[in-house]
Amino acid sequence: xxxxxxxxxxxxxxxxxxxxxxxxxxxxxxxxxxxxxxxxxxxxxxxxxxxxxxxxxxxxxxxxxxxxxxxxxxxxxxxxxxxxxxxxxxxxxxxxxxxxxxxxxxxxxxxxxxxxxxxxxxxxxxxxxxxxxxxxxxxxxxxxxxxxxxxxxxxxxxxxxxxxxxxxxxxxxxxxxxxxxxxxxxxxxxxxxxxxxxxxxxxxxxxxxxxxxxxxxxxxxxxxxxxxxxxxxxxxxxxxxxxxxxxxxxxxxxxxxxxxxxxxxxxxxxxxxxxxxxxxxxxxxxxxxxxxxxxxxxxxxxxxxxxxxxxxxxxxx
Amino acid sequence: xxxxxxxxxxxxxxxxxxxxxxxxxxxxxxxxxxxxxxxxxxxxxxxxxxxxxxxxxxxxxxxxxxxxxxxxxxxxxxxxxxxxxxxxxxxxxxxxxxxxxxxxxxxxxxxxxxxxxxxxxxxxxxxxxxxxxxxxxxxxxxxxxxxxxxxxxxxxxxxxxxxxxxxxxxxxxxxxxxxxxxxxxxxxxxxxxxxxxxxxxxxxxxxxxxxxxxxxxxxxxxxxxxxxxxxxxxxxxxxxxxxxxxxxxxxxxxxxxxxxxxxxxxxxxxxxxxxxxxxxxxxxxxxxxxxxxxxxxxxx
Numbered sequence: 001x002x003x004x005x006x007x008x009x010x011x012x013x014x015x016x017x018x019x020x021x022x023x024x025x026x027x028x029x030x031x032x033x034x035x036x037x038x039x040x041x042x043x044x045x046x047x048x049x050x051x052x053x054x055x056x057x058x059x060x061x062x063x064x065x066x067x068x069x070x071x072x073x074x075x076x077x078x079x080x081x082x083x084x085x086x087x088x089x090x091x092x093x094x095x096x097x098x099x100x101x102x103x104x105x106x107x108x109x110x111x112x113x114x115x116x117x118x119x120x121x122x123x124x125x126x127x128x129x130x131x132x133x134x135x136x137x138x139x140x141x142x143x144x145x146x147x148x149x150x151x152x153x154x155x156x157x158x159x160x161x162x163x164x165x166x167x168x169x170x171x172x173x174x175x176x177x178x179x180x181x182x183x184x185x186x187x188x189x190x191x192x193x194x195x196x197x198x199x200x201x202x203x204x205x206x207x208x209x210x211x212x213x214x215x216x217x218x219x220x221x222x223x224x225x226x227x228x229x230x231x232x233x234x235x236x237x238x239x240x241x242x243x244x245x246x247x248x249x250x251x252x253x254x255x256x257x258x259x260x261x262x263x264x265x266x267x268x269x270x271x272x273x274x275x276x277x278x279x280x281x282x283x284x285x286x287x288x289x290x291x292x293x294x295x296x297x298x299x300x301x302x303x304x305x306x307x308x309x310x311x312x313x314x315x316x317x
Numbered sequence: 318x319x320x321x322x323x324x325x326x327x328x329x330x331x332x333x334x335x336x337x338x339x340x341x342x343x344x345x346x347x348x349x350x351x352x353x354x355x356x357x358x359x360x361x362x363x364x365x366x367x368x369x370x371x372x373x374x375x376x377x378x379x380x381x382x383x384x385x386x387x388x389x390x391x392x393x394x395x396x397x398x399x400x401x402x403x404x405x406x407x408x409x410x411x412x413x414x415x416x417x418x419x420x421x422x423x424x425x426x427x428x429x430x431x432x433x434x435x436x437x438x439x440x441x442x443x444x445x446x447x448x449x450x451x452x453x454x455x456x457x458x459x460x461x462x463x464x465x466x467x468x469x470x471x472x473x474x475x476x477x478x479x480x481x482x483x484x485x486x487x488x489x490x491x492x493x494x495x496x497x498x499x500x501x502x503x504x505x506x507x508x509x510x511x512x513x514x515x516x517x518x519x520x521x522x523x524x525x526x527x528x529x530x531x532x533x534x535x536x537x538x539x540x541x542x543x544x545x546x547x548x549x550x551x552x553x554x555x556x557x558x559x560x561x562x563x564x565x566x567x568x569x570x571x572x573x574x575x576x577x578x579x580x581x582x583x584x585x586x587x588x589x590x591x592x593x594x595x596x597x598x599x600x601x602x603x604x605x606x607x608x609x610x611x612x613x614x615x616x617x
Binding site: 053057059061103106107110113114116117118120121122124125128129132242243246249253283284286287289290291293294297298301 | 358360405406409410411412414415416417419420421423424425426427428429430431432434435542543546549550553584585587588591592594595598599600602
């Protein structure tokens with residue numbers, strides 16, 4: 001858990017870089033770069049969530065709210081006031097961080113299920129605000145006309161350009177998170193996860209570390225939201241509902257929340273499941289998600305990323 | 318038509334609030350029955366209420382059973398669902414931690430919600446009110462007869478629960494499990510059965526809440542989350558684990574929601590209860606009637 005090999009990261013990077021080229025030559029993969037943009041956006045959120053849940057052992061059911069705050073701050077400020085998108089992205093992250101501090105500071109002092117319910121309540125309140133503040137957000141109909149991104153005259157005007165932009169952010173977040181995990185903060189987080197009492201006896205300032213990770217997750221989710229808004233040029237509240245927060249939970253439970261790879265595997269699988277492979281189930285997909293989450297929780301507590309460890313364990317016995 | 322004064326309007330909000338608050342109180346009671354015995358917060362608690370309402374629709378509207386048969390049949394069926402929930406979702410977890418238990422009950426809740434959507438579809442269902450819909454006029458305010466049934470059932474459930482937990486041997490055994498499961502099993506109490514019983518009892522109260530609220534507020538497959546979160550808010554407001562606290566918390570929660578919707582903004586109707594929940598969590602997590610010492614002794 002502590003050591004993270006460099007080789008898989010290099011392979012991962014190579015696959016990500018080559019993927020659009022591969023997809024171009026296989027007709028069946030035609031729309032996969034588009035899906036991969038979404039997978040990357042979700043990865044940004046799940047990486048933060050993995051740190052919070054897998055490493056610090058705290059649950060959050062309001063990541064969709066931060067995702068939405070990022071999207072709406074970017075959407076409103078760029079579409080209505082013509083502000084610089086990159087500045088809005090930063091503003092969104094700042095606002096999300098502030099909100100996370102205000103919500104997280106009191107509730108992270110509480111025990112597990114209190115935090116679950118507090119974040120659930122907060123997520124629903126934000127969702128109601130997105131729906132009701134029609135003047136600002138456009139209400140349930142959503143808001144359109146959000147401009148695309150450009151950097152020094154370079155227009156991000158194709159799927160592939162967004163693909164590289166999003167995955168560059170994912171990769172940066174990934175490396176940064178690995179550094180956090182291997183730092184003093186990461187050790188403190190794991191200590192909190194195994195025993196809060198022991199950790200605080202060793203002098204770890206529990207609530208401070210929990211808040212830092214909570215804010216980090218919120219900032220990443222907000223960044224993901226801004227990217228989403230600029231990629232689709234349109235946002236509406238239903239993207240940011242409670243079920244999306246639960247879907248994120250399913251992603252990291254399926255991938256494995258105790259390893260950062262799990263966040264990426266889970267985001268990737270659930271994106272392809274929901275956009276490509278689950279069409280067959282139509283509206284019943286919610287049952288499939290519930291089933292996946294329950295089976296993974298019971299039979300694969302360490303997720304798919306934990307399978308190699310499990311097999312190693314069997315051989316040792 | 319007599320003139321509606323501000324005072325009668327307030328009275329109207331108060332009565333509506335007490336009615337909806339009684340439902341929240343029942344959800345809160347369901348939460349703490351399971352919590353006291355197992356220290357699990359069952360995020361699928363609202364689903365029991367939804368099932369109660371929807372199963373009752375099948376029994377009375379589709380099967381045409383009379384109320385006196387359909388009511389207990391619905392309650393028993395939902396109790397079975399409660400037992401299955403524990404057997405299939407919670408007991409199989411090998412290393413229970415607060416995180417895995419929360420995730421398991423969330424998984425169960427979306428499974429139940431999805432199944433309800435497949436069976437009943439997305440449209441809301443209505444039930445016949447128990448004793449008609451002729452409104453009763455009270456000091457200028459309008460009372461649906463069903464409101465009285467709701468409040469009456471809350472009183473009935475409260476009395477039955479207090480007899481059960483204070484006077485019967487099984488009830489006392491359950492309280493022993495809540496206080497100290499190890500000591501309880503040492504004196505020969507079968508803790509596994511007590512846990513099953515707590516899920517069954519909690520599901521039964523949820524089902525009753527669902528049956529009696531459907532004639533007032535209709536019922537559809539996705540109401541579970543909002544009922545659960547308000548019920549949980551009520552439970553914390555009163556002090557998690559305290560029965561009188563749950564009832565008081567539920568009534569306060571319902572009244573706040575009703576006054577907030579009537580006087581401030583009906584668009585934010587659902588937000589008021591949640592803001593109260595957050596405020597309680599932030600400023601007085603031990604609640605009105607709870608004790609901080611007891612909550613420190615809990616494992617999770």
